[in-house]
Amino acid sequence: MGFLAPLWLLAGAAAAVPLLIHLMRRRAGLRIDFPAVRYLVRAEREHSRDLRLRNLLLMILRVAAVLLITLAAAHPIVRMAGGGHARTALAVVLDNSLSTSAVVGGRPVLQQLQSRAREILRRTSASDRVWLVTADGVVHGGGRDAVLDAAAHTEPFGGAGDLRAATSRAAGLARAAALPAKEVVVLTDGQAASWQNPLSLGDVPLHAYLPAALAPANHAVIAVRAIPTRWTPRGAVRARFLASDSATYRITLEGRTLARGIAARDEEIVLRAEPPERGWNAGTVELEPDELRGDDVRHFAVWVGPAPAVSLHPLAGPFARSALDALVQSGRASIGNEIAFAPADEATKLPALLLAPADPVKLGAANRALERLGIPWRFGAAVRGESVVRAADSTRALDGVTVLTRYALSRVAGAPGGDRVDTLATAGGAPWIVAGPRYVLVASPLAPPATTFPLHASFVPWLDDMLSQYLSGEGGAPREVAPGEQLARPANVDALELPEGGEMTLSSDALTAPSRAGAYFYLRGTTRVGALVVNPEPAESELARLTPQALAVRLGTRASNVFTDSTALTASVLTAAPQRPLLAPLLLIAALTLLAETLITSPARKRAA
Amino acid sequence: MDTARATRADLLDPATIAALGRIEVTARWIVDGFLSGLHRSPRKGFSVEFAEHRPYQAGDEPRHVDWKLAARMDRWAVKQYEEETNLRATVVLDVSRSMAWSGAAARLTKLAYAERLAAAIALLFLRQRDAVGLVRFDDVVRSSVPPRVRTGQWVRLVAALEEPGSGLASHAASALEAAGRLIARRGMVVLISDLLMDPESVVMTVRGLRNAGHQVVVMHVLDPAELDLPQSSEALFVDPESGVEVAATVADVRAAYQATVREAIVEWRRALSAYGASYEPVITDAPFGVALRRAFSARQEAP
Numbered sequence: 019m020g021f022l023a024p025l026w027l028l029a030g031a032a033a034a035v036p037l038l039i040h041l042m043r044r045r046a047g048l049r050i051d052f053p054a055v056r057y058l059v060r061a062e063r064e065h066s067r068d069l070r071l072r073n074l075l076l077m078i079l080r081v082a083a084v085l086l087i088t089l090a091a092a093h094p095i096v097r098m099a100g101g102g103h104a105r106t107a108l109a110v111v112l113d114n115s116l117s118t119s120a121v122v123g124g125r126p127v128l129q130q131l132q133s134r135a136r137e138i139l140r141r142t143s144a145s146d147r148v149w150l151v152t153a154d155g156v157v158h159g160g161g162r163d164a165v166l167d168a169a170a171h172t173e174p175f176g177g178a179g180d181l182r183a184a185t186s187r188a189a190g191l192a193r194a195a196a197l198p199a200k201e202v203v204v205l206t207d208g209q210a211a212s213w214q215n216p217l218s219l220g221d222v223p224l225h226a227y228l229p230a231a232l233a234p235a236n237h238a239v240i241a242v243r244a245i246p247t248r249w250t251p252r253g254a255v256r257a258r259f260l261a262s263d264s265a266t267y268r269i270t271l272e273g274r275t276l277a278r279g280i281a282a283r284d285e286e287i288v289l290r291a292e293p294p295e296r297g298w299n300a301g302t303v304e305l306e307p308d309e310l311r312g313d314d315v316r317h318f319a320v321w322v323g324p325a326p327a328v329s330l331h332p333l334a335g336p337f338a339r340s341a342l343d344a345l346v347q348s349g350r351a352s353i354g355n356e357i358a359f360a361p362a363d364e365a366t367k368l369p370a371l372l373l374a375p376a377d378p379v380k381l382g383a384a385n386r387a388l389e390r391l392g393i394p395w396r397f398g399a400a401v402r403g404e405s406v407v408r409a410a411d412s413t414r415a416l417d418g419v420t421v422l423t424r425y426a427l428s429r430v431a432g433a434p435g436g437d438r439v440d441t442l443a444t445a446g447g448a449p450w451i452v453a454g455p456r457y458v459l460v461a462s463p464l465a466p467p468a469t470t471f472p473l474h475a476s477f478v479p480w481l482d483d484m485l486s487q488y489l490s491g492e493g494g495a496p497r498e499v500a501p502g503e504q505l506a507r508p509a510n511v512d513a514l515e516l517p518e519g520g521e522m523t524l525s526s527d528a529l530t531a532p533s534r535a536g537a538y539f540y541l542r543g544t545t546r547v548g549a550l551v552v553n554p555e556p557a558e559s560e561l562a563r564l565t566p567q568a569l570a571v572r573l574g575t576r577a578s579n580v581f582t583d584s585t586a587l588t589a590s591v592l593t594a595a596p597q598r599p600l601l602a603p604l605l606l607i608a609a610l611t612l613l614a615e616t617l618i619t620s621p622a623r624k625r626a627a
Numbered sequence: 628m629d630t631a632r633a634t635r636a637d638l639l640d641p642a643t644i645a646a647l648g649r650i651e652v653t654a655r656w657i658v659d660g661f662l663s664g665l666h667r668s669p670r671k672g673f674s675v676e677f678a679e680h681r682p683y684q685a686g687d688e689p690r691h692v693d694w695k696l697a698a699r700m701d702r703w704a705v706k707q708y709e710e711e712t713n714l715r716a717t718v719v720l721d722v723s724r725s726m727a728w729s730g731a732a733a734r735l736t737k738l739a740y741a742e743r744l745a746a747a748i749a750l751l752f753l754r755q756r757d758a759v760g761l762v763r764f765d766d767v768v769r770s771s772v773p774p775r776v777r778t779g780q781w782v783r784l785v786a787a788l789e790e791p792g793s794g795l796a797s798h799a800a801s802a803l804e805a806a807g808r809l810i811a812r813r814g815m816v817v818l819i820s821d822l823l824m825d826p827e828s829v830v831m832t833v834r835g836l837r838n839a840g841h842q843v844v845v846m847h848v849l850d851p852a853e854l855d856l857p858q859s860s861e862a863l864f865v866d867p868e869s870g871v872e873v874a875a876t877v878a879d880v881r882a883a884y885q886a887t888v889r890e891a892i893v894e895w896r897r898a899l900s901a902y903g904a905s906y907e908p909v910i911t912d913a914p915f916g917v918a919l920r921r922a923f924s925a926r927q928e929a930p
Contacts, residue, residue, distance in 0.1 A: 048862040053725035053823055054853040055866035057887045058873050058880065065883035073879060619878060 022093035036080035086608035107195030109188030153179030177501035199594035237261035238313035238559035300537035319549030327354020337472030398426035405446030496549035654746035721820030730852020764802030813840035
């Protein structure tokens with residue numbers, strides 16, 4: 019039983035009034051002289067039992083009448099058996115994560131879950147409110163037929179999605195509906211990776227279903243990385259697999275097979291290549307198909323181009339020359355006039371890797387050169403004293419590098435290109451290496467009296483990174499994300515080129531990663547300027563399922579509410595009995611009670627009249 | 628006819644009559660009204676020894692009219708004879724505190740009603756040449772007027788009725804015994820009381836009176852509120868004589884109380900009738916004529 023206006027129950031205290039009257043009735047203060055008291059005494063003596071019974075009955079009737087009226091005022095509602103189910107807010111969570119696309123028993127798990135969803139939704143009535151929430155966070159509402167249609171046409175998601183968030187969302191929808199009954203039904207494959215942490219839905223009843231069949235064995239490509247991220251033009255592909263046995267793989271670039279082979283269990287393969295393609299290219303690492311096709315292919319993107327041709331100024335120092343020679347010898351760079359590597363005061367064009375001048379008297383010339391080249395930075399006063407270098411990007415290992423002499427870098431407000439600058443490293447908390455369109459600026463000369471950086475092991479890879487990432491061709495490393503992940507739109511990007519062709523215009527600063535795995539390219543005009551690689555989370559390939567009991571624990575519900583049998587599931591949902599108001603029956607009973615009280619007292623009243 | 632009935636004092640509201648004058652006056656009106664309503668003169672024995680004249684009243688037989696006197700004095704009178712004084716009656720009046728009570732301000736107290744009723748009865752007897760006396764009692768016999776028929780008896784009776792009383796108890800038995808002693812030969816005793824006393828001693832005394840050959844009439848004076856209960860919700864009812872207190876909810880006990888009063892009346896009637904005594908409940912809002920008629924009926928049956 020529930021109450022729509024429970025505060026009225028406080029008025030039930032009024033039931034104490036007839037009770038107190040009954041208890042205190044013999045304490046009346048009015049004195050009446052009455053000679054025939056002997057008759058009164060005799061009447062009470064001879065009729066005491068009847069009088070007590072009558073008074074008790076009257077008190078019970080009066081107390082009952084007050085309680086019934088109070089109860090009626092509180093608008094009680096009770097669940098009544100029969101007559102269908104109560105009006106219910108039903109939110110069905112349909113797990114359409116990648117793992118549900120695994121084929122079990124001849125058909126995808128998702129199809130089983132869809133069938134369960136439709137069975138449940140068909141049991142709803144027009145007075146119910148229904149929603150379908152999928153693992154990728156999409157909510158379908160708008161009536162039973164629309165939700166049924168959505169359940170039938172739900173596609174597998176490319177990644178794991180967020181089932182916990184979807185379930186919480188479903189509970190929130192059901193809770194917000196002003197209906198007497200609320201239920202959440204979770205239809206999932208019970209993948210352990212999806213339900214790692216317990217969930218709390220509060221007071222919303224939850225039922226869950228997971229297939230009884232065991233999860234199939236699965237092999238998958240769980241990691242692919244192009245190293246380096248820009249090939250000039252040589253590079254390598256590193257891949258790792260999830261397999262219970264050896265697996266046959268194929269590596270492609272722009273649809274062209276680069277290699278085939280057999281990888282042993284848990285083996286990491288590295289394929290070196292020098293492809294003829296140039297610019298941004300899409301590649302895949304593929305395994306032979308199994309029950310879960312979605313993770314048999316993993317995508318990567320790599321920029322391929324010629325080794326940057328670098329013109330090294332003699333005043334850049336011997337350490338710069340040694341590092342460049344090492345890159346040239348490894349084919350990562352060449353000697354040419356494409357990129358200048360010089361002290362700032364000697365620079366005449368971009369792209370350029372610019373160093374602070376070794377002689378402080380050349381600072382003025384250096385700043386004039388920076389102004390002439392449109393670089394929004396200026397050298398300031400020399401700062402002497404040892405300070406530790408911190409890389410802004412943790413992937414660049416500059417830890418341990420110290421700076422002895424540097425020039426304070428100050429940014430010129432309002433300079434062209436000032437909105438696209440990166441501080442790559444700091445020394446003593448101040449910018450030390452900064453970068454922008456087609457330039458990299460170091461606030462110290464690359465010499466041991468000024469910094470230990472040239473002597474550091476990270477110097478050559480850093481130089482390679484600067485030449486390939488910032489100073490040659492289109493900048494930027496490919497961004498690898500999971501399907502549906504939220505990310506910011508890169509600056510100066512107009513559209514996203516889709517794997518199947520065509521493009522999607524990007525209008526807002528926020529971007530949701532596509533739900534389908536693949537290599538997508540950022541476009542500026544018609545030029546590829548970056549890549550967005552969408553691959554499922556590696557954990558999604560772990561198909562191990564929870565037991566019903568374990569799933570019940572994760573869902574914060576009783577084990578009896580987790581079903582592997584579809585019939586039991588369907589029978590357990592929408593069982594809330596319809597609620598009926600008790601106002602009218604209570605008022606009727608109260609009226610009958612008062613009528614009975616009147617009938618008992620009316621003879622006395624009539625005689626009194 | 629209707630006009631005549633409306634002006635008869637014995638049929639008016641007792642309180643209205645009482646407000647018009649003292650006992651002496653109102654008793655005359657009541658008796659006059661009562662006698663005028665009779666179709667036949669109640670008097671007997673007009674033939675033995677002339678005693679006095681009295682004014683002619685409607686209903687007197689024409690043969691008793693003293694025509695000579697009518698011719699000489701131009702007024703009608705009837706002759707009365709000593710033979711009519713064969714009855715000796717005593718009115719025994721309860722003047723205890725319980726009698727000095729009325730359930731409503733507009734009603735006479737039981738004592739006021741009883742005094743007027745006693746006076747009327749006495750006057751009625753005197754008019755019939757019956758000797759009538761009076762005994763007033765509460766816890767003791769307060770006053771006693773022996774039965775006489777002579778002139779001046781009426782004045783003595785009225786004076787006795789106006790004496791104070793209101794004791795804290797009613798000892799009717801001793802009063803009845805005193806009344807019996809006042810009547811030398813067989814006669815009539817009229818007890819006017821609210822009978823708020825133990826019946827046993829009263830009944831035993833009545834039995835003694837009856838054994839002595841006396842006619843006994845008991846007029847049980849009841850206020851209407853004693854038949855029902857005073858209008859109230861919760862109250863503490865106090866007996867003015869004994870001081871006994873009883874708390875009661877009127878609505879709850881009213882039915883039981885009414886039944887008890889009815890039972891008490893039945894018990895009085897049964898007990899008194901068993902010894903040949905007349906018992907008549909008299910309600911204080913009933914016209915005096917009703918009570919007089921009952922007393923008159925008893926007189927007719929008297930020896």
